[in-house]
Amino acid sequence: MKSDEKAAATKISVIETIIKKYGIYLVLLVMIIISAIISPNFFDSKNLLNIARQISVTTIIAFGQTLLIICGMIDLSSGSVVALSGVLGVSVYMATGSLLFAILVGILIGAVTGIISGFFVTKYKMPPFIVTMAMQLVARGAVYLYTGGQPIYQIGDFKKLGQGSIGFMPIPVFFMILVAVCSWVILNRMRLGRYLYAIGGNEDASRASGIHVGSVKILAFVISGVFAGVAGVLLMGRLNAGLPQAGINYEFDAITAAIIGGTSFTGGIGTAAGTLVGAFIMGILNNILNLMNVQSYVQQILKGVIIVAAVAIDISTKTRKSKPVKM
Amino acid sequence: MEKDFILELDNISKSFPGVRALENVNIRVKKGTVHVIVGENGAGKSTLMKIINGNHQPDTGKIVYKGKEMVMKDTIMTGQIGISMIYQELNFIPELTVAENLFLGREPYVGIKSILNNKQLYKKADELLKKEGLSYSPYTKMKELSVSDIQMLEIVKAVSIDANLIIMDEPTSAITNREVDKLFDKIEKLKEKGVAIIYISHKLNEVFRIADEISVLRDGVIIETRAAADFDHDSIISMMVGRQITNIYPKEKVDIGEVVLKVQELCSGKIFKNVSFEARKGEIVGIAGLMGAGRTELSSAIFGMDSYDSGKIILEGREIKIRSVSDAIKSGIIMLTEDRKKYGLVLKRSIRENISLPNLKQFTRLGWLEIKKELSEVAQKSKELEVKTPGLDIAADSLSGGNQQKVVIAKWLLAKPKVLILDEPTRGIDVGAKFEIYRLMVKMAEQGMTIIMISSELPELIGMSDRIYVMRQGEIAGELPENEFSQESIMRIATGG
Numbered sequence: 001m002k003s004d005e006k007a008a009a010t011k012i013s014v015i016e017t018i019i020k021k022y023g024i025y026l027v028l029l030v031m032i033i034i035s036a037i038i039s040p041n042f043f044d045s046k047n048l049l050n051i052a053r054q055i056s057v058t059t060i061i062a063f064g065q066t067l068l069i070i071c072g073m074i075d076l077s078s079g080s081v082v083a084l085s086g087v088l089g090v091s092v093y094m095a096t097g098s099l100l101f102a103i104l105v106g107i108l109i110g111a112v113t114g115i116i117s118g119f120f121v122t123k124y125k126m127p128p129f130i131v132t133m134a135m136q137l138v139a140r141g142a143v144y145l146y147t148g149g150q151p152i153y154q155i156g157d158f159k160k161l162g163q164g165s166i167g168f169m170p171i172p173v174f175f176m177i178l179v180a181v182c183s184w185v186i187l188n189r190m191r192l193g194r195y196l197y198a199i200g201g202n203e204d205a206s207r208a209s210g211i212h213v214g215s216v217k218i219l220a221f222v223i224s225g226v227f228a229g230v231a232g233v234l235l236m237g238r239l240n241a242g243l244p245q246a247g248i249n250y251e252f253d254a255i256t257a258a259i260i261g262g263t264s265f266t267g268g269i270g271t272a273a274g275t276l277v278g279a280f281i282m283g284i285l286n287n288i289l290n291l292m293n294v295q296s297y298v299q300q301i302l303k304g305v306i307i308v309a310a311v312a313i314d315i316s317t318k319t320r321k322s323k324p325v326k327m
Numbered sequence: 328m329e330k331d332f333i334l335e336l337d338n339i340s341k342s343f344p345g346v347r348a349l350e351n352v353n354i355r356v357k358k359g360t361v362h363v364i365v366g367e368n369g370a371g372k373s374t375l376m377k378i379i380n381g382n383h384q385p386d387t388g389k390i391v392y393k394g395k396e397m398v399m400k401d402t403i404m405t406g407q408i409g410i411s412m413i414y415q416e417l418n419f420i421p422e423l424t425v426a427e428n429l430f431l432g433r434e435p436y437v438g439i440k441s442i443l444n445n446k447q448l449y450k451k452a453d454e455l456l457k458k459e460g461l462s463y464s465p466y467t468k469m470k471e472l473s474v475s476d477i478q479m480l481e482i483v484k485a486v487s488i489d490a491n492l493i494i495m496d497e498p499t500s501a502i503t504n505r506e507v508d509k510l511f512d513k514i515e516k517l518k519e520k521g522v523a524i525i526y527i528s529h530k531l532n533e534v535f536r537i538a539d540e541i542s543v544l545r546d547g548v549i550i551e552t553r554a555a556a557d558f559d560h561d562s563i564i565s566m567m568v569g570r571q572i573t574n575i576y577p578k579e580k581v582d583i584g585e586v587v588l589k590v591q592e593l594c595s596g597k598i599f600k601n602v603s604f605e606a607r608k609g610e611i612v613g614i615a616g617l618m619g620a621g622r623t624e625l626s627s628a629i630f631g632m633d634s635y636d637s638g639k640i641i642l643e644g645r646e647i648k649i650r651s652v653s654d655a656i657k658s659g660i661i662m663l664t665e666d667r668k669k670y671g672l673v674l675k676r677s678i679r680e681n682i683s684l685p686n687l688k689q690f691t692r693l694g695w696l697e698i699k700k701e702l703s704e705v706a707q708k709s710k711e712l713e714v715k716t717p718g719l720d721i722a723a724d725s726l727s728g729g730n731q732q733k734v735v736i737a738k739w740l741l742a743k744p745k746v747l748i749l750d751e752p753t754r755g756i757d758v759g760a761k762f763e764i765y766r767l768m769v770k771m772a773e774q775g776m777t778i779i780m781i782s783s784e785l786p787e788l789i790g791m792s793d794r795i796y797v798m799r800q801g802e803i804a805g806e807l808p809e810n811e812f813s814q815e816s817i818m819r820i821a822t823g824g
Contacts, residue, residue: 191691
């Protein structure tokens, strides 16, 4: 090979490595630039905080999904758990007047649903897809049953959880950052994170390394449930009501954010930062489409196309990687 | 008379990021001959085969097949021009029947290519199986076959396509001696028909039985190609590793101390019964036995991967209960499983994560991982074991078999075992890496570890053990002291003869 050809080849491979490693961040960057061109108000701090507030609920759920998908599982019940924990949080607040208590009840409900799903997944070796699909029905049914299908209005200061701010920071955004940091810590600085990656990568080898696979899986469901519980309370605050029909299909938006952020559906791969970026990509996309007055039906089609495109690009760049093969 | 070349590789080079896999490789394979390629793990054999097979493209160099220069686009194309390959790792779909597997991708159809002709499929498969002397029905599902049956089937499948060149990558790693004979008969017949065979193996005894020519590959370079008769055992080994190995079993006398592990009357249903044995500090205890004698099951029970019904496990004089792998690890009993890819490694994750996986408690303070401490200990262990890798954050996937095995050993040594059970520790790895693993075993024994080695390779058991237990049908059928070691004495007990 001639030396300049070689140099060109290395240059291409350097670019390729950068794209592979930071591809998703580049996509976010491009979207931000496009948004700034389309809408001069984009960089307005109000608009940015607004985007963050809009994505906060699904992003919080997305972190739970990220942990589960890394571990080779999934939670389809998040949307229903959001409704159940949110509504129960509202009624606890109505009874006690304590926001803290309401949040704790939301977390508790999420945790309990997580324990139940985790139990069936580990004890009966049922696929998480099936178990959480059933939990989706059960939790949704429970919240309708509890409310008689009627929304709870006049929830007073509860709405602060969704609409209030701490200083300049909207409360839901504050919780989103908190959950993001927790997820990063779990994945990068705790044993649990390593176990999640290991189990998602190779469950047999994890068991043979002395990991209590069942406990880790249950814990992952509990964390996902807790995140959904927090998300539920925040959502009801934002809606200024306890709506039993809230949160439908939120799990899919959350899963989308995780997948766009590079979490691998086959398990063992994914990061907290990736999911946050994935969520922002979806959020900014919504924002641009709204600013451009794109009809909401068209928006749905576009989103579907973008999901497929993002994952296709992600997979094709990853499989093209000529990793050293066993010799 | 000079025979024609079916395949000529001319100055083939191939690099992967960070690794130069092949450098100016020249190989010529004659029609109707067996060309054996030997080399350590990581020498570049599999890469070379994948280039011939169209799985990889060479960076430079040309491939001449049947006198014509060709670009091997992919495996479909190479299949069509008469190259077929038997992979070391078995490729099959467990839910398919034998017949469906045999004719996968070339099923007979009714009329235009749309409707499967099942009758024809099973008839053809049945004929093929009968012709090759395989006894099972074409309706058997793949998942019901043993590993060795599947391997034989792969061979039959490769042969049934009218190939001119067959590549066999370690075809005997999972089959019995009788089947090896059958395979070699088959190879002879193929040679008569003018079929050329490229044969890769670590088993030098086999190599000499069938090779016409031998090429030695080391670090991506062909060191030597000669007629098989011009080689001998020792010269091949020293060329493969690039150094003289005087004694392939570096066994040393180690002071043997008190009893560390004592197993009494251990039973598990029909799998093993009343197993009693003991192992001492610094001792290497071999466990021999035929396939299915219950060796792996016994050690899995001691390691907490399987359960046992009754009996006692006594470690350093205290009875311990082992209900899970983590119980065993806590007590200091560790097992290196035989199936490295299934139980040993999380291939997607990095070397660092793999080595620290069972040891994370050591690196945790107040629930927080101490990454620096982890890094330094993992780096130290991998340096100690000479794991060859460009970095510790590389996926375990990208290492060669021998290096992967070293990563597994590093991971378990970090757990500071008192008793280390090695189940087939050198399966599928080459001479050089084997030697290193033997050396490690001696070193570990010197440090006072108790080592229990399960192996199907009798020379290895004899060469490395201080004492050998022989299992037969789930029971300990005999115990041999060092002065009674011989392949015959072990086989006599193992077979009950």
